[in-house]
Amino acid sequence: MLEQVYAVQGARGGWDGDFSMRVSTAGVGTVGLERVCWQGAPAGGVGEHPGVLRVGQVLAGTVDVSSGRDALVCQGPFLLPQGPYLSRWEGLDILTASLDAAVVRDQARALLGSETLRLEFTGAIPVSPALGRFWSAGLTHLGRTLQSGDEVMSNPLLRAEMTRSLVTALLHTFPNSFLERLRAPVPAPRIGSGGVRRAVAFIDAHLSEPIGLAEIAAAARMSPRGLQAAFRREKETTPLGYLRAGRLEAAHADLVAADPATGVSVAVIAARWGFAHPGRFAAAYRDRYGQAPSATLHT
Known part of the structure; x- marks a missing residue:
């Protein structure tokens, strides 16, 4: 399972006593999210995931990563090495994001206007x-x-x-x-x-x-x-x-025209115009129109 989800091979550890591992994955577009909860003896393995940029966020426990002469005791968000690395973990609960390296490169080039x-x-x-x-x-x-x-x-x-x-x-x-x-x-x-x-x-x-x-x-x-x-x-x-201001105006127009009796919600209208975070949408809407989007919907 570690090899399939995290590209970690050759996991080794002491398997005496209680042990459990829970893994969950999800994704949107070219972004993947993975979470593993590991309980039991300390373990380690070799990782390498060419073409993928993986960022870890330790929620509990510890993980150490070493690549060549570089060693990292991972706390908070950290970027895993691009080449082969050794890792060792214990009592670990970690959330990772995996992004296609080519997509990240292309967006960087687009933002700079440099091919x-x-x-x-x-x-x-x-x-x-x-x-x-x-x-x-x-x-x-x-x-x-x-x-x-x-x-x-x-x-x-x-x-x-x-x-x-x-x-x-x-x-x-x-x-x-x-x-x-x-x-x-x-x-x-x-x-x-x-x-x-x-x-x-x-x-x-x-x-x-x-x-x-x-x-x-x-x-x-x-x-x-x-x-x-x-x-x-x-x-x-x-x-x-x-662009955001234009989409906010379009969302406002939809809220004004919507009939709440049909079951339409603020979240659905906000998502229709690309606003993923309801709290941030509501704050921006209140700054622009002086009231909560829900008030506009039910007026």
Whole structure:
């Protein structure tokens, strides 16, 4: 089971006495979530999962990972090595997220507007405690959403947004070459280029589709970073901020038009427009419209 789910081979340990292992898995898009609860004697094994980026979150117990000369006592979120590694665990309860490395690379290239970026992760620990907490919160929310079996997960826009959000969080949480390129100066956008106008038209026409910064920048005929700088200058927001505002307005229109007697809910309408977190949707809605979305629905 460890080999099938975690690509851990040759697990060894002392099997005398009580032992139990519980494993559960779920997934959305190209993201997989796995949880294992191991009780019994300490054990260890060899892991390697080429083509997959796996981030662990220790909930209880201990796990140590070593690769070459590097050793890691895993606490909080951590990125497992890309090559072969040895691991040893005891009394372990761990949640892991598995992401397709090619998908992560492609999104990093799209965010930078660079088809030649060689994405390399250079550290296993979050770049800051705040980003570590941000990653953990996002992973916990995704896990609860998947485990709930809620019908909103049948929405392709919601699935795409949740996958995109987790990949983006990964790119910003752990040290990598994408972050290094991101810190480089951005060339000043050309005045009157028309890129922002083209981007706005594209966003307005595709609010209900799973679009992101890469698609918007392509429609604007600008680099993603150049478009973001131009948007901040001309619109005092970002392309994705404008996209979220447009979707919030569309959700508001649906809430106004909906008949609560039909059984429609705020959560379903929010998910229809790509808002995966009900609490964040309600807060954004209240900031914009001065009341809770449920109040609009039942007015």
